[in-house]
Amino acid sequence: MGKSIFDRLGATRPPPTEGATKQHPRRREDPKIFLKDILANGPAPANLVIARGAERGFSKRQITYAREQMKLVALKGPGANGGWFWVLPYDNRAVPAPVAVPNTAHL
Numbered sequence: 001m002g003k004s005i006f007d008r009l010g011a012t013r014p015p016p017t018e019g020a021t022k023q024h025p026r027r028r029e030d031p032k033i034f035l036k037d038i039l040a041n042g043p044a045p046a047n048l049v050i051a052r053g054a055e056r057g058f059s060k061r062q063i064t065y066a067r068e069q070m071k072l073v074a075l076k077g078p079g080a081n082g083g084w085f086w087v088l089p090y091d092n093r094a095v096p097a098p099v100a101v102p103n104t105a106h107l
Helices: 005-012 031-038 046-055 060-070
Strands: 073-076 084-087
Touching: 031 046, 031 060, 046 060, 046 084
Parallel strands: none
Antiparallel strands: 073 084
16 A cells, blocks of 8 residues: 555655744733723824734723723714714822912912
8 A cells, every 4th residue: 555645745745944943922011001001192082092903912901901991991083973082091190299389378
């Protein structure tokens, strides 16, 4: 009897190269970093954020899960057909403490 189908298929294939056997998986960007970047300048439409995330390889669920973890604020746009906007939460630590200004009006 002749060679098996697996032997015949294996004989026609070139040997694997060094780079092909040691491929490193591509590291994905963290969806939280993506959300911080896209919302850094203020509120953005939620559907735009999800669409831009899809362009970077994130699923809608990955984006919404990261939004929940980051406690992003969701705001409804004006009007009956207003869309949803996402914005980064207010962070008290990023704002400097108020400075007391002496009242000099009576002088």
